[in-house]
Structure formats: C-alpha cells, structure tokens
Amino acid sequence: MDGLKRVIRTPLGVAALTMLVVVLGLAILAPWLLGAKAATIDTNNLLALPSSAHWVGTDSLGRDLLARTLVATRLSVVLALSATLVSVTLGLILGSAPALLGHRLGRLVTAIVNILVAFPGLLLCLFFAVIFGVGQVGAVFAIGLAGAPTFARLCHTLVAGVEERDYVAAARIAGGSRASVLVRHILPNIAEPMVVQATIGAGSCLLTFSGLSFLGLGVQQPAFDWGRLMNEGLNRIYLNPLAALAPGLFVIMAGLAFNLTGEAIARIFNVETSGSWLASGVVPSQPGVTASAHGIARSDKTVLSVNNLTVDFPGVTPVRGLSFDLHQGEALGIVGESGAGKTLTGLAIAQLIEPPGVVGGDVVFLGETLRSDGGEEQRKLLGTSMALVFQDPLSSFNPVRRVGEQLAEVSRVHQGMTRKVAWKRAVDRLRAVRISDPERRAEQHPHEFSGGMRQRAMIGMGLMASPTLLIADEPTTALDVTVQKQVLDLLDSIRTSEQVALILISHDLTLVGERCERIIVMYAGRVVEDLSADALPVAQHPYTRLLMEAVPTLATDLDQPLAVIPGAQPEPSIEITGCAFAPRCPLADDICRTSSPTLAPVASASGRTRNKRGLDITVQTTRMLLRLNLGGKSTPVHTGRVACWHANEPLPETSQLDDTSPSLPASTESTHDVDETVVTP
Amino acid sequence: MSRLTFENVTVRFGALTAVNDVSLDVPDGMVVGLVGESGSGKTTLARAGVGLTPMQVGRVLLDGVPIPKRGSAGRVQMVFQDPYSSLDPRMRVGDAIAEALPTPIARADRDDHIAHLLDLVNLNPAIGLDYPARLSGGQRQRVAIARALAAQPAVLIADEITSALDVSIQGSILNLIRRLQTELGLTMLFVSHNLAVVRYVAQRMAVMRDGIIVEEGPTAEILEHPHDPYTKELLAAIPGSHLPPKT
Ligand SMILES: Nc1ncnc2c1ncn2[C@@H]1O[C@H](COP(=O)(O)OP(=O)(O)OP(=O)(O)O)[C@@H](O)[C@H]1O
Ligand code: SF4
Ligand SMILES: [Mg+2]
Numbered sequence: 049m050d051g052l053k054r055v056i057r058t059p060l061g062v063a064a065l066t067m068l069v070v071v072l073g074l075a076i077l078a079p080w081l082l083g084a085k086a087a088t089i090d091t092n093n094l095l096a097l098p099s100s101a102h103w104v105g106t107d108s109l110g111r112d113l114l115a116r117t118l119v120a121t122r123l124s125v126v127l128a129l130s131a132t133l134v135s136v137t138l139g140l141i142l143g144s145a146p147a148l149l150g151h152r153l154g155r156l157v158t159a160i161v162n163i164l165v166a167f168p169g170l171l172l173c174l175f176f177a178v179i180f181g182v183g184q185v186g187a188v189f190a191i192g193l194a195g196a197p198t199f200a201r202l203c204h205t206l207v208a209g210v211e212e213r214d215y216v217a218a219a220r221i222a223g224g225s226r227a228s229v230l231v232r233h234i235l236p237n238i239a240e241p242m243v244v245q246a247t248i249g250a251g252s253c254l255l256t257f258s259g260l261s262f263l264g265l266g267v268q269q270p271a272f273d274w275g276r277l278m279n280e281g282l283n284r285i286y287l288n289p290l291a292a293l294a295p296g297l298f299v300i301m302a303g304l305a306f307n308l309t310g311e312a313i314a315r316i317f318n319v320e321t322s323g324s325w326l327a328s329g330v331v332p333s334q335p336g337v338t339a340s341a342h343g344i345a346r347s348d349k350t351v352l353s354v355n356n357l358t359v360d361f362p363g364v365t366p367v368r369g370l371s372f373d374l375h376q377g378e379a380l381g382i383v384g385e386s387g388a389g390k391t392l393t394g395l396a397i398a399q400l401i402e403p404p405g406v407v408g409g410d411v412v413f414l415g416e417t418l419r420s421d422g423g424e425e426q427r428k429l430l431g432t433s434m435a436l437v438f439q440d441p442l443s444s445f446n447p448v449r450r451v452g453e454q455l456a457e458v459s460r461v462h463q464g465m466t467r468k469v470a471w472k473r474a475v476d477r478l479r480a481v482r483i484s485d486p487e488r489r490a491e492q493h494p495h496e497f498s499g500g501m502r503q504r505a506m507i508g509m510g511l512m513a514s515p516t517l518l519i520a521d522e523p524t525t526a527l528d529v530t531v532q533k534q535v536l537d538l539l540d541s542i543r544t545s546e547q548v549a550l551i552l553i554s555h556d557l558t559l560v561g562e563r564c565e566r567i568i569v570m571y572a573g574r575v576v577e578d579l580s581a582d583a584l585p586v587a588q589h590p591y592t593r594l595l596m597e598a599v600p601t602l603a604t605d606l607d608q609p610l611a612v613i614p615g616a617q618p619e620p621s622i623e624i625t626g627c628a629f630a631p632r633c634p635l636a637d638d639i640c641r642t643s644s645p646t647l648a649p650v651a652s653a654s655g656r657t658r659n660k661r662g663l664d665i666t667v668q669t670t671r672m673l674l675r676l677n678l679g680g681k682s683t684p685v686h687t688g689r690v691a692c693w694h695a696n697e698p699l700p701e702t703s704q705l706d707d708t709s710p711s712l713p714a715s716t717e718s719t720h721d722v723d724e725t726v727v728t729p
Numbered sequence: 730m731s732r733l734t735f736e737n738v739t740v741r742f743g744a745l746t747a748v749n750d751v752s753l754d755v756p757d758g759m760v761v762g763l764v765g766e767s768g769s770g771k772t773t774l775a776r777a778g779v780g781l782t783p784m785q786v787g788r789v790l791l792d793g794v795p796i797p798k799r800g801s802a803g804r805v806q807m808v809f810q811d812p813y814s815s816l817d818p819r820m821r822v823g824d825a826i827a828e829a830l831p832t833p834i835a836r837a838d839r840d841d842h843i844a845h846l847l848d849l850v851n852l853n854p855a856i857g858l859d860y861p862a863r864l865s866g867g868q869r870q871r872v873a874i875a876r877a878l879a880a881q882p883a884v885l886i887a888d889e890i891t892s893a894l895d896v897s898i899q900g901s902i903l904n905l906i907r908r909l910q911t912e913l914g915l916t917m918l919f920v921s922h923n924l925a926v927v928r929y930v931a932q933r934m935a936v937m938r939d940g941i942i943v944e945e946g947p948t949a950e951i952l953e954h955p956h957d958p959y960t961k962e963l964l965a966a967i968p969g970s971h972l973p974p975k976t
C-alpha cells in the first residue's frame with residue numbers, strides 16, 4: 049500500500065487513478081441505475097437527435113444512447129479484463145514453463161513464444177475469431193491468446209532474472225522441487241512488474257475488443273459494448289455523430305485510465321527496482337562542464353563539507369551527527385561494522401535517502417548546500433561531479449541489457465555522446481578496470497559476468513567520466529585479493545592523476561588503512577574516532593584498537609580462537625544513554641554508561657605514558673607497525689579526534705599482544721572466554 | 730563419513746572452459762581451502778559441487794557415490810558470496826531458515842531451532858520476523874549461514890562467506906567454523922581469496938587459476954614453500970604487504 053501512496057503523489061498518478069475509479073465506478077453502478085432506462089423502448093422517439101431529454105439521442109428502437117453508453121461500461125470492462133486474464137494466465141504458464149521443464153524443453157517453449165511474439169497481434173486476433181466463432185466468448189479468447197506471447201516473453205525475462213539470484217539456488221540445494229521454488233520464490237518476486245504490465249495490457253485489450261465489436265466480430269445483439277454502439281452509431285454518423293463519438297470517447301478514456309495507471313506504477317517501480325543511481329541522476333560528469341564550472345577553484349580546496357549529518361527513519365536514527373571535511377584528491381575511509389550506518393552516510397551525502405528517511409544537518413558539495421528536495425540545478429551538479437559505486441553490483445545492473453550498453457547510456461544521457469563514441473568509451477572503461485577482452489565482454493549480459501567482474505564493471509560505470517568526488521561503498525568486498533589490489537590501484541591512480549576526492553566505505557580496516565589518508569571509524573551511527581591512517585597503530589579508541597586485533601594475518605596463532613569483540617552493536621532504534629560501545633567495552637565504567645563522550649581532539653600524542661603497564665604499549669605498537677608494514681618509520685602521531693572517556697588507556701583483555709609479555713599472564717584464557725560467550729547460545 | 734570428491738570435472742560455458750579437468754578431494758572432517766583470482770573458476774567448481782552448474786565431463790561423489798541430481802535434499806549445502814542476492818526479499822528471515830530444515834518440525838520446536846541458529850551466527854533471534862530489506866549486508870550474510878547450517882549438511886561449501894563480513898564478526902564466524910569442524914567433524918570446501926583466513930580454517934588448500942588447480946597440499950606447506958609462480962604472487966598481494974602510495 050506504500051506503493052499506492054506514492055502513485056498518488058505524482059500528478060500523472062492522480063489523474064490516471066481518478067479516471068480508473070470513474071470507469072470502474074461506472075462499470076459497477078451504471079447498469080443498476082440506468083439499466084432500465086437503457087432498455088426502455090420508446091417508439092415515439094426513434095433515432096432522435098441529441099436533445100435535453102436525450103443528450104446523445106436515441107437508437108432505432110428509441111432507447112437513450114447516453115444511458116446505453118454508460119451501461120455498456122460494465123460489459124466493455126469485464127470483457128477487456130477477462131481477455132487480459134486469459135493473456136496473463138497463458139503468459140505466466142508459458143513464461144514460467146522453462147523454469148519448470150528444465151533446459152531443453154524450456155528452450156523449445158521459449159522459441160515458440162518468440163515466434164508468436166513476432167506475429168502481428170491483430171492478425172492473430174482475427175484468426176482466432178474465425179476459429180472460435182463470432183461472439184463475445186470467442187473474442188475474449190482471441191484477444192487473450194493474441195496477447196499471451198507478449199506476457200509470456202515478459203514473464204520469461206523476469207523469471208530468468210530472479211532465477212539468477214542466490215536465494216533461488218539456495219532453495220534448490222535445500223531440495224525444493226522446481227514447482228515449489230517457482231511458487232515460493234520466483235512468482236512473488238515478479239508479481240509487481242507483471243501487475244503493472246497487466247494493467248497496461250487491460251487498456252490495450254479494451255481498445256482491441258472495441259475494435260472487434262465495431263467490426264461485428266465481438267459482442268452480438270442484444271448485448272452491447274462500446275464497440276457495438278459505435279458500430280450501430282456509424283450508420284448515421286452524418287446525422288448524429290455523437291451516437292458514434294460518445295462510446296468512442298469512453299473507449300479512449302477507459303483505455304487511457306488503465307494505461308496511465310500502469311505507467312504511473314511502473315515509474316515508481318523503476319525508481320525502486322533498478323535502484324538506479326543513474327535514474328537519480330547521480331553519474332559522473334562531463335569533464336568540460338566540471339572544468340568550466342569549477343575550474344578556477346580546482347586547487348587545494350574543500351570538495352565536501354559535512355556538518356552534523358543525521359539520517360532518521362520513523363523510530364530509528366541510524367546516523368547521528370557526523371561531521372567531516374574532504375579536500376580535493378583526498379582519500380577518506382569510512383570503516384565500521386555492519387549496520388554502523390556507513391552506507392546510509394554515503395547515500396545521505398548524495399541526497400539519495402528515500403522517504404520516509406529524513407536527512408538532517410548540512411552537506412556542502414563544491415560550495416553548494418545540498419538539499420533532499422534540491423531542484424534541477426542540484427541534480428545537474430550531482431550528475432556532473434559526483435559518482436557512486438555500490439555495494440550491490442548485481443541489482444545495480446539491468447539483467448536484460450548488455451553491460452556495454454548500460455555503461456554507454458551514462459555518457460549518452462549525461463555527456464551527450466553519440467552511441468558509437470559512448471560505446472567506445474564503455475569498452476575503454478571496461479579495459480581500465482581490467483576486464484579482459486572488453487570488446488566481447490561489453491556485448492554480454494550481467495549474468496555472464498562473474499561477481500568480481502560485475503563489480504569492476506560497476507566501477508567502470510562510475511568512471512565513465514571524471515567526477516570530482518567518488519563515493520565507493522564496499523567496491524571490492526566480493527573480489528579476490530589480486531583483483532582487489534588492481535581495482536584499488538586503479539582508484540588510487542585516478543585519484544592522484546585526476547585529483548578526484550574519494551570516500552572509500554569498507555568494513556575492512558586493513559584495506560582502508562592502506563588506501564586512505566584519513567579514516568573515520570563509525571560505531572552505531574556515530575563517529576568514534578577520526579584519525580590519519582598513519583596513526584592507526586596508535587589509535588586511541590578501544591573499538592578501533594580491538595578491530596585492529598581481530599584481523600587474522602599470516603602470523604595469527606592457529607591454536608587459539610581469533611579475537612572477537614563480544615556482543616553486538618546496538619540496534620539503531622534503541623535510545624542509548626552514555627557511550628554506545630559501553631556494553632562491549634572492556635574499559636567501560638559508570639561515567640561511560642551514563643554520559644556520552646563527545647568527539648574531541650586527542651589530548652596529547654603521548655597520552656599513553658600514564659599507563660599502568662608501560663610495556664604493553666610498545667609491544668602493541670610494534671606489532672601493529674609490523675602489520676602495517678611501516679616498520680622503520682618513526683612512531684606515528686595521532687592528531688585526530690576521538691570520542692571516549694578513557695581514550696588511550698590500556699585494554700585489560702587484550703590477547704593479541706606478544707605472549708612473552710610478562711604483563712599479560714592470562715591473556716589467552718580470556719580471549720577464549722570472550723569467544724565462547726559470543727558464539728555459544 | 731562424508732567425503733566430497735570432484736572427479737575430472739570440466740565445466741564449459743559456450744567457448745569458455747571455466748573448470749578444466751579438475752580433481753579435488755575434500756576428506757571427511759576436513760576443511761579444504763580453495764583460493765584463486767577472480768574468474769579462475771572457484772565459484773563454478775563450488776556450484777558444480779552442489780549441482781547448480783551442470784558439468785560437461787566428470788562427476789561429484791559424496792562418500793564415493795555420485796550425488797543424485799534430485800533428492801540429495803541438502804546433504805551438500807552452500808553459502809554464497811553475495812549477501813544481497815542470497816535471501817528472498819519476499820520471505821521473512823525465519824521462514825527462509827525454516828525452509829532449509831531437513832524435516833518439517835512442530836511450530837514451537839521450529840521457532841526454538843531458528844532462534845538457536847540465529848544466535849549461533851550472532852544475530853538477535855527477533856530478527857527472524859524481519860524481511861531481508863531491513864538487514865545490512867553483514868546481517869544478511871549471517872542469515873544465509875544460519876540457513877545452510879539449518880539443513881544439517883554432510884558437507885558445506887562456503888563461497889567467500891567472510892569477504893563481506895566485518896572483521897569483528899569474521900572472527901567469530903571463523904571460530905564457529907573451526908568449532909563445527911572439531912566438534913561435529915564438519916567437512917567443508919572453503920572458497921576464499923583471503924590467504925590469512927584460509928590458513929586459519931583449512932588444513933589443506935588448493936590454488937586455482939584459469940580453471941586448473943595449480944597447486945594442492947597441506948596449507949602450512951604451501952604457504953611456506955609455494956611452488957607455483959601464481960601462488961607466490963598471491964602471497965605477495967596479501968593486504969598488509971602493500972605500501973600505500975601516500976602523497
Ligand atoms: N530504510 C530503512 N529503514 C529503517 N532502518 C534502516 C533502513 N535502512 C537501513 N536501516 C538501518 O540503519 C542501520 C545502518 O545501515 P547501513 O546500511 O548504513 O549500515 P552499513 O554500515 O552500511 O552496514 P554494512 O556494512 O552491513 O553494509 C542498520 O541498522 C539498518 O538496519
Ligand atoms: S567511553 Fe567508555 S565505554 Fe565508551 S569506548 Fe570509551 S572507555 Fe569504552
Ligand atoms: Mg553498507
């Protein structure tokens with residue numbers, strides 16, 4: 049029902065729905081209210097012209113034509129809907145047959161459907177009308193059958209798209225039969241577009257049906273639909289044009305009502321399903337535009353300034369008060385565990401939070417304050433200067449279109465390139481993201497790409513032009529280490545050569561530490577630490593430090609469980625007093641639980657000298673330095689911000705310190721306990 | 730006993746040979762790691778193992794017996810790489826897990842079971858009533874793991890299951906996998922690009938490249954004395970051995 053509300057919000061949607069309600073209302077009510085009048089024979093008034101008593105005149109038996117036209121709504125609509133039902137049912141059966149029958153038989157069905165689709169619909173219709181005989185039942189089947197191939201093809205495409213998804217594979221592995229997988233997993237997921245198509249289809253059925261009746265092949269006396277009335281009115285078109293025009297107008301109105309309603313719903317689904325960053329106009333820029341609009345200020349300047357950013361959903365605040373600046377060509381990493389609000393932060397910056405979500409605070413991009421209701425100008429700014437690469441590459445691509453086409457479209461729409469030039473650019477970008485044989489690959493569909501290739505193609509799409517800011521949300525999460533390195537190198541080189549600022553969102557602290565100059569660590573929607581990457585080994589927040597220790601390396605002790613942070617991040621719906629990390633923090637005390645620490649500049653770089661156990665800092669630091677391969681450099685200094693009452697104090701339970709450290713007698717035991725409490729129910 | 734054997738498996742997609750005459754043994758109660766670059770055929774081999782991808786040549790045996798096309802009903806389970814595609818958006822999390830339970834069980838037991846499994850993967854059992862759309866990427870992946878475990882499989886094939894997980898949860902999943910292996914004797918093919926992770930969970934490992942297994946043996950041995958040039962390259966590319974090009 050959420051969808052309905054959104055249909056109503058668009059002008060087209062309102063108009064279409066109003067028309068549809070009128071048509072359906074007439075179909076239900078008119079025969080009741082006007083049925084008698086439409087059937088009343090008045091021999092004194094045969095073939096009357098329009099008058100105040102009979103607005104549209106009367107027919108050869110003196111029956112009121114307006115009443116008859118209104119009453120005809122029911123039969124016209126019912127017949128159109130029946131024909132649609134036949135189309136949809138047959139279409140569903142034919143379209144899902146390949147999923148039921150398996151490869152070989154399925155291909156046969158698909159081939160037949162493809163041939164049928166190529167047949168002219170009206171011809172099929174006339175052909176079936178002759179076979180089924182003249183009459184309304186015959187016509188319903190004729191129109192229904194003629195429409196079926198189109199539905200079958202649509203259904204088949206949709207089914208094929210859903211079949212690609214891993215949950216279908218998982219259901220098959222679990223032993224689900226083809227039929228049960230179809231009913232439980234596939235059909236529910238294609239329902240929405242099918243309903244849209246059926247609504248649009250009902251409009252065309254109505255038109256076709258009127259056509260058949262008009263030709264005398266549809267509804268027969270004494271029944272009457274609009275087509276029939278038009279047929280009867282045609283004889284006297286010069287004497288009483290209204291007699292034919294009135295039903296004609298109704299046909300058009302009803303046809304439009306169905307069609308437009310379908311279109312209105314389709315638009316909304318499109319925005320939702322293709323999730324399209326492109327649909328939202330957020331694509332990279334035409335280099336020329338960026339240069340001319342912002343060319344002068346291109347040197348060392350702030351690209352993005354985020355101030356007290358919040359994201360609210362009803363009852364939930366997943367992002368709370370984020371602030372940071374980003375300079376030209378700078379790489380900022382946002383790390384944090386699942387649900388920390390990283391993705392939402394990226395979306396909020398790009399003004400892509402969808403209602404009922406609300407973005408608070410300020411986002412200033414290239415000097416412009418962005419607003420969620422920003423107009424054409426803002427869309428253009430975002431469209432030309434900000435690019436996004438997403439976490440979810442499969443659903444970001446349209447499954448039925450070639451990869452190359454989809455990349456090229458970005459440049460065609462936003463950079464005005466010709467088809468040919470855009471295609472060349474797409475191939476070039478695919479090559480840039482190290483997809484081998486890019487000419488051939490560009491011709492393929494997304495499902496023919498491996499997960500990693502899809503992700504690289506997605507990055508290629510973000511790089512179709514040269515954006516000023518690139519937001520990459522987990523761009524390499526699904527990639528293996530060699531390709532991950534290549535892709536990150538690619539991002540690095542773009543960043544340095546073209547002075548693109550980069551926000552790299554990742555759950556992987558090691559990766560971000562290597563690739564970014566600055567790191568923001570998020571926890572439960574808040575920034576807990578903001579530090580330069582070099583300072584990671586001397587991170588001060590207990591959360592950051594524990595994360596550093598949880599990463600397995602080639603030196604990890606195989607006999608011990610890995611360090612884990614016990615417990616879980618609090619749900620964003622829970623109101624927290626005090627520090628959000630307190631339930632999981634080994635240093636938590638009463639202050640932590642009652643009052644929330646604010647993000648403040650770190651007190652002093654050598655704060656940890658006050659430690660009770662001076663030794664462990666050096667051990668820990670060395671260890672981390674080794675891990676980051678920074679050994680040999682001077683001890684880094686933390687000049688960032690941290691939100692913790694006990695920043696930089698030693699962690700009592702730390703297990704990853706050198707076992708020889710005399711200050712940690714029971715370290716291994718404690719890790720084990722921690723792990724058990726986490727994993728064992 | 731539950732031992733998974735790939736016997737001369739070849740998978741072709743049109744002109745492309747994704748997996749080329751691969752034989753691999755996953756011994757009973759052992760975790761075998763499979764590493765290799767993107768597009769090298771790891772996922773294809775894994776999918777062939779659960780019958781999702783048809784093989785042109787070769788067979789997959791469970792305890793020496795070819796796995797029947799139908800009716801293996803969850804004896805070999807798989808967890809996927811992409812958390813966004815692995816859950817049906819129209820199905821509540823709890824129902825998705827229940828669907829994988831080996832035999833239908835009573836409602837009350839069922840809920841207990843689901844709660845237990847969710848707890849096992851460190852999720853709040855209340856999440857069972859949610860639809861996947863509300864879950865973040867990491868949360869979805871944990872649900873997918875719970876669903877695979879629900880089937881009480883003889884062999885588990887895990888395809889990059891930790892690559893989308895946070896380090897904090899990755900640790901507990903890896904610990905969990907090790908515990909399942911030692912306590913239940915779970916047999917597992919563990920596909921991952923992360924050598925440190927493979928080293929941690931797998932006793933044996935295989936390195937794949939261009940559809941061929943280029944090296945196979947005990948994990949420790951391969952990591953210490955890699956023979957194949959590609960394996961050496963992989964070792965060199967581990968995060969942490971790369972210096973950032975900072976300006
Ligand atoms: N439309 C929504 N309505 C309500 N809550 C939402 C919505 N979208 C996201 N959330 C919640 O907001 C929190 C942050 O989500 P977000 O996707 O930003 O996390 P993330 O840090 O990107 O996690 P991951 O690493 O798993 O991708 C989560 O708890 C999530 O459940
Ligand atoms: S404020 Fe307290 S509870 Fe929060 S991280 Fe710091 S020490 Fe831990
Ligand atoms: Mg995310």
